[in-house]
Amino acid sequence: MVQPPRMPGGGAGLASSGGMPPMMGGSSIPMEEKRILGAIFPLNGAGYFLKITDSIARIEGIREVFPKIVAEFKTDPESGKPVMELPAGWKMMPGDAFAEAKVAIPVAGDEKPAIMTISKLAAPAEESSWPDYLLMQLNRWNGQVAQENQSLEELMASIQPIPREGSKIPAYIFDKNGATGKGEASRSTPTPDTSNASTSSTPKPGTAMPAESLPADHGAPTEAKAFDPSTLQYELPEGWEKQADRPFRIATFRVPGSESEEDGELVVSQAVDNPIENSKMWSEQVLKTDDPSVLGPKAEQIVSQAETIPAGKREAKLYSIRANDEKSALCLTIAVIQMEGFSTSMFVKLRSTTQLAEQQKSNLLRFIDSMRWE
Numbered sequence: 001m002v003q004p005p006r007m008p009g010g011g012a013g014l015a016s017s018g019g020m021p022p023m024m025g026g027s028s029i030p031m032e033e034k035r036i037l038g039a040i041f042p043l044n045g046a047g048y049f050l051k052i053t054d055s056i057a058r059i060e061g062i063r064e065v066f067p068k069i070v071a072e073f074k075t076d077p078e079s080g081k082p083v084m085e086l087p088a089g090w091k092m093m094p095g096d097a098f099a100e101a102k103v104a105i106p107v108a109g110d111e112k113p114a115i116m117t118i119s120k121l122a123a124p125a126e127e128s129s130w131p132d133y134l135l136m137q138l139n140r141w142n143g144q145v146a147q148e149n150q151s152l153e154e155l156m157a158s159i160q161p162i163p164r165e166g167s168k169i170p171a172y173i174f175d176k177n178g179a180t181g182k183g184e185a186s187r188s189t190p191t192p193d194t195s196n197a198s199t200s201s202t203p204k205p206g207t208a209m210p211a212e213s214l215p216a217d218h219g220a221p222t223e224a225k226a227f228d229p230s231t232l233q234y235e236l237p238e239g240w241e242k243q244a245d246r247p248f249r250i251a252t253f254r255v256p257g258s259e260s261e262e263d264g265e266l267v268v269s270q271a272v273d274n275p276i277e278n279s280k281m282w283s284e285q286v287l288k289t290d291d292p293s294v295l296g297p298k299a300e301q302i303v304s305q306a307e308t309i310p311a312g313k314r315e316a317k318l319y320s321i322r323a324n325d326e327k328s329a330l331c332l333t334i335a336v337i338q339m340e341g342f343s344t345s346m347f348v349k350l351r352s353t354t355q356l357a358e359q360q361k362s363n364l365l366r367f368i369d370s371m372r373w374e
Contacts, residue, residue, distance in 0.1 A: 031146050031178040035059045039070040040137055041164060041171035044080070047123035047133065048073070053144070053290070054114045056177045058107045062114060063175065067162050070171045082118050095119075098292045122274045124344060129270070130169065136271060138174055140281050144290045145178040227270060227342060227373070235370035237363035240266070250346075255363075257356050261328070264352030264360065266367075273336055273345040275303045279319065282332050286321045310369050311337045316348075318365075320357070327355035335368050346371070 037059050038051035050070060052059055065087055076083050082101045086092065089106040091113075096102075100120060104113035124133055131152055138159065139149045150158075161170040229250045236242070236253070243252040255264035271278070279299035284290055287298065298321075307318040316337040323329040331354040337346040348368055350357060 029053070029055055033057075033178070034145055035177035036141050036145055036174065037063060037066060038141060038174045039066070039162070039171045040134060040174070041070070041073075041162075042123055042130070042167065042169055043073075043120075044075060045123070046120040047137070049119045049121070049137070050116055051119070051141075052105070052114055052116045058110065058114055061108060062105055067160070067173065070162050070173060071164055073164075073171075098296060121277050122272045124272055129272075129344060132270070133272065134172065136281075138172070140284070141174050142176065143285060145176050147176060147178075227339070227344075231373045232268070233370075233372045234367060237360075237367055240363070240367075255350060255352060255356065255360055257353070258359075261353050261356060264350055264356045266348065266350045266364075269347050269349070270339075270342070270344040271347050273338070275306070275317070275319075275336075276300065278334075278336075279303055279321070282319070282321045282334065286323050286330050286332055288323075309335065309365055311335070312369060312372055314338060316368055322354050325354070327353065329354050331357040333357050333361070333364065335364075337368070337371070339373075346373075 033055045034053070035056040036051065036053050038049060041048055050073065052062060052066075069084065072085060074083050075081060082092075084092065084103070086103065091104040093102045093104055095118070098119065099117040101118045103116040103118070105116060106113055121137075124130060135152045135155065138155050142149060158176075160173040160175070162173055163170050227250075232250060239256045241254040241256075243254055246252055250268040250270065252268075253266040255266050257263045276299050279302040280295045283295050283298045283302065287294065289295070302319050302321055305320075309316050309318050314337055316335045319332075319334045319336070321332045321334075323331070331350075331352055333350040333352070335348040337348070339346055348364075348371075350360070350364060352360070
């Protein structure tokens with residue numbers, strides 16, 4: 001079993017990588033050649049992500065062995081570090097601010113290895129929230145290959161479930177590229193030996209995963225109650241219009257723009273509150289880049305500049321992400337409200353131009369302050 005080596009002095013980079021050649025960076029690949037091969041699964045109460053961003057051709061030779069890597073992935077019970085049986089030539093390396101560890105994967109005919117990152121994010125404790133979690137994370141990857149968001153039903157038709165020993169929730173493999181957007185999961189791929197692993201059915205949109213589908217190491221569901229959207233009350237600002245109900249949203253509203261600009265959309269939903277990781281995701285949507293050197297500092301700036309605002313009897317954090325200073329530029333304004341008794345938080349997200357966000361800020365603050373659900 002291979003564990004990531006320690007970095008001398010705790011620094012980042014390739015100091016202990018044994019002189020590995022330069023890595024291929026995902027942000028440097030033209031979109032028409034870009035491909036993401038990744039997997040998401042629960043482990044030890046967190047959501048784990050194995051991800052390779054590279055060119056379509058370079059990932060092709062990795063695809064066959066990837067399901068076995070995903071099925072057998074574990075962490076050391078004492079250190080929590082990833083431990084893996086790696087194919088010949090693969091090299092475990094230290095992580096950085098964005099990854100628990102990295103794996104350098106040799107590519108035939110090229111001195112640059114492909115890089116698989118191993119990372120984890122906070123994940124919902126109750127099984128009923130996992131479909132929403134998958135929807136958010138998989139659509140985040142869709143955006144990185146310039147594909148449109150999909151419904152959970154559409155996503156489940158294009159991803160490959162991989163059973164994992166000791167876990168009744170499978171891992172889900174995502175494989176898409178920026179040239180066609182078509183997943184590769186449907187191709188004939190050898191399935192790893194998982195005779196000892198439990199199988200599970202794919203969750204359907206809008207439905208909870210059954211209690212028995214929880215992985216053994218994920219722990220029992222918490223006693224947190226399920227949120228009833230019908231209990232949400234609010235005072236709607238003049239001109240705002242409630243829209244038809246949509247899956248995985250508590251409510252959707254149209255926020256009217258002026259005659260010369262598009263309307264904004266405000267969405268109320270539930271999600272896991274992880275300020276830095278969520279800020280990276282929002283920044284990626286606005287800045288249209290997946291470059292960690294851009295997203296990391298931007299996320300830290302967003303979190304440091306967040307406002308604390310009243311939300312009824314609670315407080316909320318208000319985040320703002322702008323593409324640039326132009327009035328017509330895309331702007332996301334997000335309020336995150338903690339929900340006592342729930343493992344998720346309430347998210348109020350306004351997608352609009354910067355000009356409309358400024359015009360509607362006072363209405364948005366009054367709307368958030370009026371929200372009740374007791």
